[in-house]
Amino acid sequence: MVALTFPDGARRDYPDGITGFDIAKGISPSLAKRTVAMALDGVVVDLADTIEKDARIEFVSREDPRALELIRHDTAHVLAEAVQALWPGTQVTIGPVIENGFYYDFQRNQPFTPEDLPVIEKKMKEIIARDKPFTKEIWSREDAKKVFADKGENFKVELINAIPEDQSLKIYKQGDWFDLCRGPHMTSTGKIGNAFKLMRVAGAYWRGDSNNPMLSRIYGTAFAKQEELDTYLKNMEEAEKRDHRKLGREMDLFHFQEEGPGTVFWHANGWTIFQEIVAYMRRRLRGEYQEVNAPQMLDKSLWETSGHWGWFRENMFQATSAGDDTEDERVYAIKPMNCPGHIQIFKHGLKSYRDLPLRMAEFGIVHRYEPSGAMHGLLRVRAFTQDDAHIFCTEDQMADECMKINDLILSTYADFGFDGALTVKLSTRPEKRVGSDAAWDHAEDIMQNVLKKIEEQGGGRIKTAINPGEGAFYGPKFEYVLRDAIGRDWQCGTTQVDFNLPDRFDAFYIAADGSKKPPVMIHRAICGSMERFLGVVLEHFAGHMPLWLAPKQAMVCTITSDADDYAIEVRDAARKLGLRVDADLKNEKINYKVREHSLTKVPALLVVGKKEAETRSVSIRRLGSEKQTVMSLDEALKTLSAEALPPDLKRAQA
RNA sequence: GCUGCCGUAGCUCAGUGGUAGAGCACCUCAUUGGUAAUGAGGAGGUCCACAGUUCGAUCCUGUGUGGCAGCACCA
Numbered sequence: 001m002v003a004l005t006f007p008d009g010a011r012r013d014y015p016d017g018i019t020g021f022d023i024a025k026g027i028s029p030s031l032a033k034r035t036v037a038m039a040l041d042g043v044v045v046d047l048a049d050t051i052e053k054d055a056r057i058e059f060v061s062r063e064d065p066r067a068l069e070l071i072r073h074d075t076a077h078v079l080a081e082a083v084q085a086l087w088p089g090t091q092v093t094i095g096p097v098i099e100n101g102f103y104y105d106f107q108r109n110q111p112f113t114p115e116d117l118p119v120i121e122k123k124m125k126e127i128i129a130r131d132k133p134f135t136k137e138i139w140s141r142e143d144a145k146k147v148f149a150d151k152g153e154n155f156k157v158e159l160i161n162a163i164p165e166d167q168s169l170k171i172y173k174q175g176d177w178f179d180l181c182r183g184p185h186m187t188s189t190g191k192i193g194n195a196f197k198l199m200r201v202a203g204a205y206w207r208g209d210s211n212n213p214m215l216s217r218i219y220g221t222a223f224a225k226q227e228e229l230d231t232y233l234k235n236m237e238e239a240e241k242r243d244h245r246k247l248g249r250e251m252d253l254f255h256f257q258e259e260g261p262g263t264v265f266w267h268a269n270g271w272t273i274f275q276e277i278v279a280y281m282r283r284r285l286r287g288e289y290q291e292v293n294a295p296q297m298l299d300k301s302l303w304e305t306s307g308h309w310g311w312f313r314e315n316m317f318q319a320t321s322a323g324d325d326t327e328d329e330r331v332y333a334i335k336p337m338n339c340p341g342h343i344q345i346f347k348h349g350l351k352s353y354r355d356l357p358l359r360m361a362e363f364g365i366v367h368r369y370e371p372s373g374a375m376h377g378l379l380r381v382r383a384f385t386q387d388d389a390h391i392f393c394t395e396d397q398m399a400d401e402c403m404k405i406n407d408l409i410l411s412t413y414a415d416f417g418f419d420g421a422l423t424v425k426l427s428t429r430p431e432k433r434v435g436s437d438a439a440w441d442h443a444e445d446i447m448q449n450v451l452k453k454i455e456e457q458g459g460g461r462i463k464t465a466i467n468p469g470e471g472a473f474y475g476p477k478f479e480y481v482l483r484d485a486i487g488r489d490w491q492c493g494t495t496q497v498d499f500n501l502p503d504r505f506d507a508f509y510i511a512a513d514g515s516k517k518p519p520v521m522i523h524r525a526i527c528g529s530m531e532r533f534l535g536v537v538l539e540h541f542a543g544h545m546p547l548w549l550a551p552k553q554a555m556v557c558t559i560t561s562d563a564d565d566y567a568i569e570v571r572d573a574a575r576k577l578g579l580r581v582d583a584d585l586k587n588e589k590i591n592y593k594v595r596e597h598s599l600t601k602v603p604a605l606l607v608v609g610k611k612e613a614e615t616r617s618v619s620i621r622r623l624g625s626e627k628q629t630v631m632s633l634d635e636a637l638k639t640l641s642a643e644a645l646p647p648d649l650k651r652a653q654a
Numbered sequence: 655g656c657u658g659c660c661g662u663a664g665c666u667c668a669g670u671g672g673u674a675g676a677g678c679a680c681c682u683c684a685u686u687g688g689u690a691a692u693g694a695g696g697a698g699g700u701c702c703a704c705a706g707u708u709c710g711a712u713c714c715u716g717u718g719u720g721g722c723a724g725c726a727c728c729a
Contacts, residue, residue: 046717103724110696111657111658112658113658113659114658114659117677151691157661198725200724201658201659201724202657202658202723202724202725202726203656203657203658203723203725204656204657204724204725204726205656205657205725205726208725208726209726210655210656210725210726211726213724214656214657214725215657215725216657216658217657217724217725219724249664249665256720256721257719257720258702258703258719258721259720261720261721275658284678306729307729310729311729312729314729315728336729337729339729348670368728368729370727370728371655371656371726371727371728372655372720373656373724373725373726373727374655374726374727374728375721380728430729432729435715458697472729473729474729481683558686558689558690559686559687559688559689560686560688561686562686587685587686587687588687588691588692589673589685589686589687589688589689589691589692590687590688590689591687591688591691592688592690592691592692593687593689593690593694594689594690595690595691596690596691597690598689598690599690605689607688609687609688610688619688619689621689626689626690628688628689636672642662
């Protein structure tokens with residue numbers, strides 16, 4: 001007998017080997033009908049599974065949030081059946097559930113095209129309408145291998161070989177079609193419903209390794225209800241609207257062109273935002289850091305010493321004299337990082353332990369030859385500005401410095417309006433690395449403790465995680481991942497502890513006992529890449545920048561030319577207060593001007609006509625609102641300039 | 655870098671084996687208006703580059719280059 005506890009607390013005995021389905025049917029046929037799976041002690045399993053031991057049991061309906069994963073996984077199976085029905089000979093590989101949907105990878109001589117998707121969807125609907133039950137069988141390894149090998153499913157054979165010997169092989173059947181699968185599944189294909197959609201086709205490497213052949217992947221998504229699918233698709237459209245590349249064009253912020261792949265042409269508007277962010281960061285460093293500037297290119301020998309030339313040469317730019325007759329054969333590397341430069345500055349002149357911690361900052365422009373397919377607007381470029389700093393300190397000071405950086409990062413993100421969830425990930429030693437295992441053990445140990453402290457201080461808002469093997473070649477690192485207004489995560493800030501580079505460059509300080517000691521070096525960036533951070537901020541606000549960041553903070557718009565003189569006066573008065581304001585005196589209707597400047601996302605429109613000129617007032621219309629507020633010029637300017645104050649200065653004033 | 659798709663006016667996009675079009679933007683003229691497009695006219699193109707096929711290529715083929723969606727990569 002097994003004793004099962006139901007959600008209402010009732011406890012009943014059942015014979016060994018009874019299935020979830022039998023129990024549900026025993027309670028009521030309608031329950032059995034609408035149940036798609038069960039959860040035993042919270043673990044979702046097939047409803048047809050036999051129950052062998054005491055457990056808490058819950059019946060999962062397809063509306064249950066836990067069923068969503070099953071719906072998506074089942075849809076992936078149906079997708080695979082549909083594809084094999086349409087194009088026999090196509091090999092199936094894997095089809096997991098991912099965030100927001102699922103995919104299935106196929107091996108087919110001819111890749112899929114977007115036109116294939118509706119055809120496949122139609123076939124999938126047929127399969128779902130047939131409503132065949134999902135049934136599970138346990139096969140022996142040899143049988144399974146033979147069956148799949150006979151079918152020409154070589155990838156499946158490879159998968160079977162990769163499954164540990166002590167695990168059983170589960171085969172799920174839906175009618176005549178079957179697949180090797182871990183499960184669980186719902187009771188039948190009909191339970192999937194019709195709220196699914198195939199999204200796109202793409203290439204993807206077998207087992208995620210670029211040495212392997214490329215497969216054809218089909219991405220799709222599925223929901224329990226049509227309305228949920230519709231909402232999801234609408235959200236996708238919304239995300240597209242706030243694409244920073246689109247906003248960059250519409251707001252005249254920047255552009256790219258063929259001659260400079262991955263390098264930004266900053267227009268006046270975009271550069272204003274960029275400089276506003278830099279100015280903010282610079283204020284935050286005041287007193288604590290010294291700002292420096294190291295050369296843009298340095299002899300490659302320096303990069304050989306640092307190890308970059310060895311590990312990352314493929315991703316570096318080099319420069320030589322362009323002259324035909326030059327005798328100068330030296331090869332320079334354009335800096336991909338600022339650290340070797342900063343170490344040179346540290347080494348210049350003898351340093352004492354009294355100088356530590358020495359915090360050296362630079363808004364350094366670095367160039368990295370990113371793979372062509374990696375480039376993406378401002379988010380991944382080949383030339384970018386880091387809000388970089390290197391902290392030279394003693395080992396004892398290290399943990400405190402990490403916490404200090406943590407505070408700086410958290411408060412900065414808050415100032416830019418990122419008040420959502422935050423994740424700090426600790427990335428540990430990678431395969432490609434320098435330094436002894438003992439040094440790595442030590443560094444990772446300290447970082448672990450700091451991570452714990454970060455989580456404790458976060459008051460529940462900060463999640464932490466470990467990324468094994470993802471560290472930099474010279475040391476472990478923290479990665480700060482922020483969440484934007486529509487729930488997307490972006491890795492921006494980073495703190496990296498480094499016991500290696502100072503040593504490689506023979507950097508040292510004189511300790512209290514008069515001995516030479518290598519400093520510990522902490523690499524850190526708050527925004528990371530300014531270009532990328534700007535892109536993220538832009539998408540976060542969907543272009544509706546807070547006043548302090550807006551490139552054009554206000555536009556004075558005249559209604560008739562009678563107000564021209566007054567409009568100029570308003571503009572100049574605002575400029576005198578440091579506001580970025582223009583006047584639009586064009587011979588156009590006010591409707592036209594409101595539309596034009598709303599489209600370029602100017603936060604405040606100061607409309608002036610005859611009335612305002614006579615009473616020395618302005619009619620303010622804020623972006624995103626149709627409301628008009630009339631106030632005196634003095635009051636309006638006072639309000640605007642107060643609002644335009646960056647958050648850190650506002651804090652200082654309070 | 656890999657797979658697939660794409661490159662025509664500043665932008666969004668039609669189109670054709672016989673060297674090209676629309677809307678918006680731009681310029682000019684008229685219009686002086688109260689919160690998301692006033693009307694009329696004008697100007698604007700090496701149809702990404704190079705090679706090939708062809709009497710003739712923006713169109714077909716190849717190579718390169720840049721972009722888009724994924725994958726891989728991201729010190």
